[in-house]
Amino acid sequence: MTGEIALLAGQTEGVKDLPVGTVVxxxxxAPEPVGGLRWEAPVFSGPGVQAADGAATLTITRGTTAEVxxxxxxxxxxxxxxxxxxxxxSPERGRRWSRQTGSSPWRTPTCTRGEP
Incomplete structure (x- = not known):
């Protein structure tokens, strides 16, 4: 049996009446791309959940509902x-002021002697 469950954030859905011993x-x-963000590998967890390589498996047991x-x-x-x-x-004084991004504000420029 195969199927698909579509969920939005915060939603819960399930499948009932699976035979005991069924491996799910x-x-x-992959979620739709979002500008400026990168989706990492999904993380599955829960009692009895075996997660590996971005997927999860669990085995249905008698009288319980697995939570993933x-x-x-x-x-x-x-x-x-x-x-x-x-x-x-400044041609009249033969001085040069330089500023690189990330350095101190213009009020305190670096002054070096140089040719105008």
Missing amino acids: TLREK MLVNPIAVVRPPVGGFTVTKE
Whole structure:
């Protein structure tokens, strides 16, 4: 027997009347991409749940209802970063002020002797 259960975050659904000894295998379809995020491997857990390689198996036992928890971890994808350098020259004094991104504010520029 095969089937599909579609759930949204926070929803619970199940299958009843499975024969004792049935081995159930659960896999999740890859969630839709979300800009700036990366879906990690799904994490299945619960009593009697064996999780491996992004899937889970469990065996149906008499008189119990197996409970499986599924968590979809996400990671923030940081965009590539760069920087820039600004040089301000003062021809009348022969001095050069430079600032790189991430350094101190313009009020305290780095002053070096150089050719205008």
